Amino acid sequence: MKVKVLCRNPDDYVRETTRDIQRVPRNYDRTLHPFEVPREYTRALNATKMERLFAKPFVASLGGHRDGVSCLAKHAKSLSTVLSGACDGEVKVWNLSRRECLRTIPAHEGFVRAICSRFCGTSFFTVGDDKTVKQWRMEAPGYRVREEPLNTILGKAVYTGIDHHQSEGTFATCGQTVDIWDEQRTSPIRSFSWGVDSFSCVRYNPVETELLASCASDRSIVLYDMRESTPLKKVIMKLRSNTLCWNPMEAYNFTCSNEDYNLYTYDMRYLETPVTVHMDHVSAVLDVDYSPTGKEFVSASFDRTIRIFPKDKGHSREVYHTKRMQHVICVRWSADNKYVLSGSDEMNIRVWKANASEKLGVLTSREKAAVQYNQKLKAKFKNHPKVRRIAHHRHLPRDIFKQKRELRDMKEARRRKEQNVHKHSKPGSVPIVTEKEKHVVTVVE
């Protein structure tokens, strides 16, 4: 007779001393793990609930401006430094990690319209309503030394926007024309205009560094090449665009914030139709900025909310608002992809988490693993109705909620009308226009 009976030595399964961690022998046999799908589903549901439970996106409010914040800029090199300009002409330099103002500069008379940091981070430029462009040192002046600009350029008209080249000593301003400046000269080296009276925003392409795009008040977005004397092409839309931002990773795409409550992502090469129309705001969109990964962007709106959109989705994944935040004028996504900064009418700069339920600070490896596991589960079960309902639910202020419903009804009515017209007219005489095609008037080369 040959016999073997299961007999385990407890020493193999129990920790040796109480200071050891417990032993966890595994066996991945499927029959030992029944109900894997329902259990995973339960976990996914719990993870989704936890996510909404821990969604506390508001980090800090930076107060100190004495008028509405009109513009924000990131430092080119330092993560913790942020520049902001206000409607009373003051520029403030903030330290984000200490949440305090480092410097206050009375930079302009009237609004500070735009700020940009030089690529090396040693100085920054401001433009204001007093028709000047000023360059400032990033370092604070010594004790009892007056704040003086490095350079001041007096222009003929008001400048509304400024952006610096990625690697050279040139910058672009916009106002009545789009001007390219050499840092060493006091007159523009090139001026572009295409029969329009004013521009609101100009941005350099982060990859093809000689390319520029600007938003004009005649409802157009104009593309330029710095090396040529004339603009490349422009697209005219139904309503005016306020600002635009290039996608830092796919730099042939840019997103513009429009007065018609929408944002439009365009492919620079095919301006005839936008790649995506991003809808959700219930008032004019004032500013937009991409995350450094190029996967998402944040938009600021006159409806007192900021929203975060995935770059290829038509609707936002997140909406931030507080009772006290008024019209949001400007918004920036921090370079470490973790925070969003918003500057609003009621003189505050607010710091938000880019991922609302993210835990701040250092995570242990087990925490990280748990977060990743939960993310995967949420992604796997995201289309199940229960999970979907919880994940998509956002509380909105009552007026915005009502407006949203109203807009939806209006849109539905318009769609129905169009359908009826199409149905009762001669076949082919009324073409079906898609949502993307609706908002573009024409493209001019």
Added chain:
Amino acid sequence: LLYIVFYGVSRLILRSYLKPPKRYWEVNAGEENGEAENTDVSPNQDNISKEQPDKIRDERRQKKKRSHGSFISGKKDPFPGEAPIPNEQLKKFQRGEKFQVVIAFRLGKVKETILRSEAASDLALKQAARYDLLLPEESGFLEGDDDEDTCTILQEDIADAVDITSGAKYFNLHLTQFGPYRLDYSRTGRHLLLGGKRGHVSCIEWQTKNLTCEINVMETIHDVKWLHSEAMFAVAQKQWLYIYDSKGIELHCIKKFNNVLRMQFLPYHFLLATASATGFLQYLDVSVGKEVSAIGTKLGRLDVMAQNPHNAIVHLGHPNGTVSLWSPNQREPLVKMLCHRGGVRSLTVDRSGTYMVTSGLDRKLKVYDIRAFKALHSYFLPAGASCLSLSQRGLLSAATGDVVQVYRDVWGGGSMSKPYMAHRVRGAVWGVDYCPFEDVLGIGHEAGFTSMIVPGAGEPNFDALDMNPYRSTKQRQEWEVKALLDKVQPELIGLDPGLLSKVDQATFEQKHKERVEALGYDPLATEKFKPRLKKRGRSSAGAVERRKKKVAHEDQKDTIRKTVEERMERENERKVKAQEQAEHGTRTALDRFKK
């Protein structure tokens, strides 16, 4: 597994035959330049040509490995690449079919996502299959000598032959006063719960023979069951259902559950399913203490009950020979099968949820495939089986009178003429249950309890994250929290537990209905031809029918004409394309710059 072992062994042997690596000072003067170069380069080229081009990641990993070792010495790896995994092992962990990606998939992003997730699951599959080799324990076995039947081997002999700890697992408890006994092992297999018909309840840590509690409830006991951990158990007494804690203190008396005869605990749902003498099947959620559902089965006294551990469906056996399958979500049985000509005496389901074994008053033992609800085998047992139980590794124990027989390979169609093991106890058997993760069968009978050694019954390797027999109190508490968080809702109980992960495909009718609702009209509807009313007898029924017949094929004519035209067009296009290709040859990447 064997293959891998051989592979490893041969690898070792070969290594011992190969020379030790050459050191730099051992280079001969004559070979120095040319040959050294050659040896450096050639294996590299060899490997590249042998490489399978399908997986870039593998490629990279291999490259890294190569650059580590083999080149400097000039030695070749006799077993390049990863060790192969036998198909059987892979199959054990496979979930569903692989998705075949059509090459002409139009949506690039979808295709990419599918490919990536397939690669990830492939990797997981391989890792799980490889891990099998590292499992520390192997299952037990019992083999007789020549001309010796294993069923004739006595328990005493086995207990003598094996080591002391294992030998101590064969023991008898003489409890003649309050018998016959029902029993239940806790899910870890450490604790045993005994319930005597005349009111005796005791919890024993059976391996250390430590008595944790012993009470007499002074009432008839029909069944006992551990709840999710060894801290609580349920006792079905004469009238109500009681819950006690491990010290024997009465926690609850649940008067909603009366005259309970049999109980089953569904551990992942935290549900206690009870079957009563009045024909009610009730579910109690033990985590919140609420009755989930009460189903009046209208099938009489319910004293035969089993659960399917794969999908948490409760099986009930009835005196008319049927077995019915129940979930808490439906008032009617999910399935009703006629299994026996007489009443059903006992039934059990294996842990993979594939097979059900039933025994009836017609003295038959039947094996069913409960995925297809088909009988696989039918055996005749001379005395019939009163209690059935299946072990984790698929051994079937059947009690007939005072003899317990253990059968091997029941659904493989092995002959049932000789049992694998047999044991006679001192009284009629009242309950049998295998101890999880141990080679032990517990038998409750009229004269007490017998613990019988059945080599090869238990799963040798447990998963500590699921059930750990060696867990400490702290680990148990942590597990309890985790398990409660993962508690599956009773609504999810159904015949197929994997249904949630499958694509919910709407039928054409559903889609069409939604479309009609959205559009406000039916786009596919065609207007019926209504003949105009004519006078002077030309609208007689016959005339109307004749007129209808004239236009009967009109609508079809249109569609036929259209399809024919389309087909012709496609054909023409194809021809033109073929001609163009023939003229230009194949297009290259540079052709896009030609105008």
